[in-house]
Amino acid sequence: xxxxxxxxxxxxxxxxxxxxxxxxxxxxxxxxxxxxxxxxxxxxxxxxxxxxxxxxxxxxxxxxxxxxxxxxxxxxxxxxxxxxxxxxxxxxxxxxxxxxxxxxxxxxxxxxxxxxxxxxxxxxxxxxxxxxxxxxxxxxxxxxxxxxxxxxxxxxxxxxxxxxxxxxxxxxxxxxxxxxxxxxxxxxxxxxxxxxxxxxxxxxxxxxxxxxxxxxxxxxxxxxxxxxxxxxxxxxxxxxxxxxxxxxxxxxxxxxxxxxxxxxxxxxxxxxxxxxxxxxxxxxxxxxxxxxxxxxxxxxxxxxxxxxxxxxxxxxxxxxxxxxxxxxxxxxx
Amino acid sequence: xxxxxxxxxxxxxxxxxxxxxxxxxxxxxxxxxxxxxxxxxxxxxxxxxxxxxxxxxxxxxxxxxxxxxxxxxxxxxxxxxxxxxxxxxxxxxxxxxxxxxxxxxxxxxxxxxxxxxxxxxxxxxxxxxxxxxxxxxxxxxxxxxxxxxxxxxxxxxxxxxxxxxxxxxxxxxxxxxxxxxxxxxxxxxxxxxxxxxxxxxxxxxxxxxxxxxxxxxxxxxxxxxxxxxxxxxxxxxxxxxxxxxxxxxxxxxxxxxxxxxxxxxxxxxxxx
Numbered sequence: 001x002x003x004x005x006x007x008x009x010x011x012x013x014x015x016x017x018x019x020x021x022x023x024x025x026x027x028x029x030x031x032x033x034x035x036x037x038x039x040x041x042x043x044x045x046x047x048x049x050x051x052x053x054x055x056x057x058x059x060x061x062x063x064x065x066x067x068x069x070x071x072x073x074x075x076x077x078x079x080x081x082x083x084x085x086x087x088x089x090x091x092x093x094x095x096x097x098x099x100x101x102x103x104x105x106x107x108x109x110x111x112x113x114x115x116x117x118x119x120x121x122x123x124x125x126x127x128x129x130x131x132x133x134x135x136x137x138x139x140x141x142x143x144x145x146x147x148x149x150x151x152x153x154x155x156x157x158x159x160x161x162x163x164x165x166x167x168x169x170x171x172x173x174x175x176x177x178x179x180x181x182x183x184x185x186x187x188x189x190x191x192x193x194x195x196x197x198x199x200x201x202x203x204x205x206x207x208x209x210x211x212x213x214x215x216x217x218x219x220x221x222x223x224x225x226x227x228x229x230x231x232x233x234x235x236x237x238x239x240x241x242x243x244x245x246x247x248x249x250x251x252x253x254x255x256x257x258x259x260x261x262x263x264x265x266x267x268x269x270x271x272x273x274x275x276x277x278x279x280x281x282x283x284x285x286x287x288x289x290x291x292x293x294x295x296x297x298x299x300x301x302x303x304x305x306x307x308x309x310x311x312x313x314x315x316x317x318x319x320x321x322x323x324x325x326x327x328x329x330x331x332x333x
Numbered sequence: 334x335x336x337x338x339x340x341x342x343x344x345x346x347x348x349x350x351x352x353x354x355x356x357x358x359x360x361x362x363x364x365x366x367x368x369x370x371x372x373x374x375x376x377x378x379x380x381x382x383x384x385x386x387x388x389x390x391x392x393x394x395x396x397x398x399x400x401x402x403x404x405x406x407x408x409x410x411x412x413x414x415x416x417x418x419x420x421x422x423x424x425x426x427x428x429x430x431x432x433x434x435x436x437x438x439x440x441x442x443x444x445x446x447x448x449x450x451x452x453x454x455x456x457x458x459x460x461x462x463x464x465x466x467x468x469x470x471x472x473x474x475x476x477x478x479x480x481x482x483x484x485x486x487x488x489x490x491x492x493x494x495x496x497x498x499x500x501x502x503x504x505x506x507x508x509x510x511x512x513x514x515x516x517x518x519x520x521x522x523x524x525x526x527x528x529x530x531x532x533x534x535x536x537x538x539x540x541x542x543x544x545x546x547x548x549x550x551x552x553x554x555x556x557x558x559x560x561x562x563x564x565x566x567x568x569x570x571x572x573x574x575x576x577x578x579x580x581x582x583x584x585x586x587x588x589x590x591x592x593x594x595x596x597x598x599x600x601x602x603x604x605x
Contacts, residue, residue, distance in 0.1 A: 010443070016442035021453060136592070141586030142536050144543050145559055145577030148566055152574075156567045196541040273449045279542050281563075291452075295459050295544060307449075307456040314449040 004323075011319045018311045022304050023067045027060070029300045062283060076308070077301035081294055086305035089290065094309065095180025096166060097279065097286035103206035103269040108213025108267060118223025123226055138215020143274060145279035147208045154204060161204045163281035168197040205282040209275060211268045220263045224256040231255070238292045258328030264322040269317035273310055281303065342593025349587025352363040356406040359399025379571055386571040386591050389561065394571065397553035397600025398579050404554045405583060408469055408538040408547075409531055415473035417527055420480025421519055426510045427481070435485070442481045448477040451537060465548040468541045472534060483526055489516055529591035532584040538579045554579055557582050 010217035042050070051057050058066070063184035070076075076086035119131030138181065154161040166182060167175070175185050175194045183202070228234065229252050237251045238244075272287075279288030287306055377387040385394040427438035454471040461467035491497065494575050539549050542556025550557060555576045562573030 013440065014444045014447045017441075018448055021448065022456070025453070025456050025460045028457070136588050137587065138533055139588045140536075140581055142539050142543075142556070142559075142577060142580045142584070144556075145542065145573070145580065148559065148573055149577065152566055152570055170420060204346060269449075273451050276452065277456065277543065280544070291455070295455070295546070297461075300460065301458050303459050306450045310449050311451045315447050318447050 007323065008318065011315070014315050014319075015312070018308070018315060019068060019071060020064070022110075022308050022311070023064050024065070025307070026300060026304050027063075029256055030213065071308070076305040079299055079302040079305075081293065081297045081299045081302060083200070086301050089302065090287070090305055091308050092180070093285060093287050093290045095286075096182070097272060097275050097288060099181050099183060100202070100205055100209065100279070100284060100286060101268055102276050103202050104209035104271050104275075105213050105264065105268045107206055107210030108217045109264065111210075112214040112217030113221055115218040117225060119218065119222040120225035120229060123229075127131060128222070131222050134211075135215045135219040138212050141211070142210065143208065144277040144281050147205065147210065147278055150204055150208050151281070162197070162200050164281075165196065166201055166285055167194060168201070192325065197203060205284055208282075209271055209278045212274060213271060214268050216270075221260060224259055225252055228252040228255045258325055262325045265321040265324065266318050269314045269321075272313060339597075341589050341591070342597060345586050345589030345591070345593050348582055349590050352402060352586055353406070353604050355399050356402035359396075359402055364538060364580075378569070385575045386569070387563060388558070394558075394575055398576060401553040401555045401576065401579065402583070404465065404552065405535060405538060407515060407579075408465060408472075409534050411466070411469035412472045412476060412534050413527055413531070415470065416476035417480050417523055419473070420477035420482075421484040421516060421523055422511065423477070424481035424484025424486075425484070425488045425515045425519065426507075428485040428492060429498060429507065429511060429515065431492075438481070442478045442485075445475075445478040446482070451540070455541065455544065455546070458541055463546050463549055468538065468547050471541070472537055474566045476534070477503075477529065479526065479530070480523060485493065485524055486521050487522060488515055491515070519530070521598060525591070525595050528576075528587065528594050531587035531591065535580065535584050535587060550595050 010129050056063075074087055076090070078084065079086050079089055082089055096180075115127075115134060118127035120128075122128055127216045150161075151164070175182060175191055175198075178185050178188055182198045183195065186198055206286055229248075233255070234247060234252055237247045273285075275286060276288035276291060278284070279286045280292045283289065289307065291303055291306040293299075294306065362472065371390075371392070373385070374383075374387055377383055379386045383393050383395070385398065388394055388397070423442065424440055427435045427442075430438075452459055454475045457473035457474060458468050461471060497510065497514060500510060505514070539554075539556035539559075542554040543560045545557065545560065546556040547556055558576040559573045559580075561574065562569075565572050
């Protein structure tokens with residue numbers, strides 16, 4: 001109980017720190033908000049009045065308190081790009097990013113787990129080298145370039161995959177938005193062609209982003225399992241004559257499921273962030289594309305709102321993963 | 334085990350050596366000027382004259398890659414030179430100070446560690462405005478916490494050592510203790526950690542450049558070169574492809590070097 005309370009206090013402190021960071025970044029922005037209000041031909045008194053009205057002459061702590069109050073009531077300001085509240089923009093674009101990051105994590109799990117297993121089991125042999133190679137590549141390839149190369153090869157040259165975007169142009173707008181997750185919405189609406197198109201569109205960006213999760217998951221699975229396979233309980237299981245598959249899956253892998261689940265949550269949180277560059281390349285209408293557009297049109301509210309949202313989810317996933325770890329592994333409690 | 338670590342290390346050293354050679358000697362040796370536009374020869378495919386082709390303004394891509402290596406190197410050096418000392422001093426201060434100072438600084442570090450780095454660097458770089466120095470600052474301000482953690486742990490471990498007690502008796506103040514006696518102690522661990530971070534810095538820097546937040550054009554920068562080659566991807570593939578390969582090779586070199594160094598210098602760590 002005390003530990004849980006301590007965790008909660010830590011979480012609140014971290015969120016406070018996050019808000020302080022986004023506030024300070026906002027203060028560093030050279031864009032003068034009074035210009036958009038009064039224009040650049042206003043006389044000095046008008047500018048002064050506007051500054052006072054916006055609270056720009058208040059001392060820094062007071063401005064931070066104002067900012068805190070606004071954010072806590074859901075007011076992230078208005079985007080100069082879309083001329084709408086940033087919060088409603090974020091609600092609109094975020095599901096696309098969640099969909100992409102989740103698909104990438106699933107690909108990472110489907111490929112990374114077997115790869116890590118093989119690497120740990122045949123430690124020092126070719127499956128191990130393969131697992132290491134993927135890990136090193138995941139560490140060294142620029143994701144935006146890989147996306148462009150994938151488009152060049154699989155879309156332009158081979159024509160195996162559809163081009164950029166989230167759904168075929170002809171089907172745009174045929175799926176009513178319920179959850180914002182296009183796959184789920186298409187399923188709920190019973191719209192077969194839309195579901196098929198959305199799935200086809202998802203494969204390439206999710207695979208490109210997924211390479212990074214494959215690398216991470218394979219690396220961690222391999223490291224945890226090598227340690228577990230050297231433990232006495234594995235020796236005991238083998239001594240009892242259990243099959244190797246059984247030893248590997250039900251004894252060694254089961255023993256490391258706690259840290260693995262935690263790693264998976266962290267990978268997912270990291271991919272939310274990693275999707276910024278991937279989305280830009282694939283014209284995926286999610287948070288990353290939104291932030292990039294905001295970047296191009298110098299829209300500080302939208303950039304900071306996006307950063308705040310990613311930060312919030314990231315911090316919550318971190319905290320949740322910690323709590324989960326304590327649940328799954330009594331030793332860390 | 335040792336043999337494989339050495340192979341990794343040697344491969345990494347070769348790639349990093351190539352990168353350094355390109356950055357330091359490339360601009361001198363390249364036959365073509367990186368900024369010389371030749372509109373009659375724009376988007377020319379790789380040939381004997383232009384080994385890697387030319388871009389949309391007819392500039393030689395190989396020459397631009399060599400100059401871009403220097404930009405990347407500068408970026409890597411700047412980020413490391415800001416982030417590592419900042420983190421080390423914070424960590425050493427926390428470890429040596431103990432008590433409330435330790436609690437405060439480590440809480441700060443934990444908070445900073447829990448925040449998403451790339452997105453905050455992006456927002457910070459956007460706020461500060463495009464430019465090499467600003468991008469480096471944005472990356473450095475999100476990279477220091479790992480060093481603070483490391484420095485604190487090492488400092489705590491050494492806090493009771495006799496040589497520190499002797500220095501104190503000789504009248505050394507906290508500043509002298511940290512800079513003269515503790516920081517040299519942290520150097521080898523910090524260097525291994527730094528070598529593991531370098532690939533990430535190269536990739537993050539290229540990412541910022543791709544988004545238009547790196548060195549200002551027309552200065553050659555790898556990420557920005559990919560961004561401008563993107564428009565010609567389908568018909569003139571070489572414009573975007575070669576800068577990406579350069580980033581990949583530099584990243585690969587630093588990753589292998591870091592892995593190899595870690596295995597070489599710290600036999601306790603299992604290769605993960």
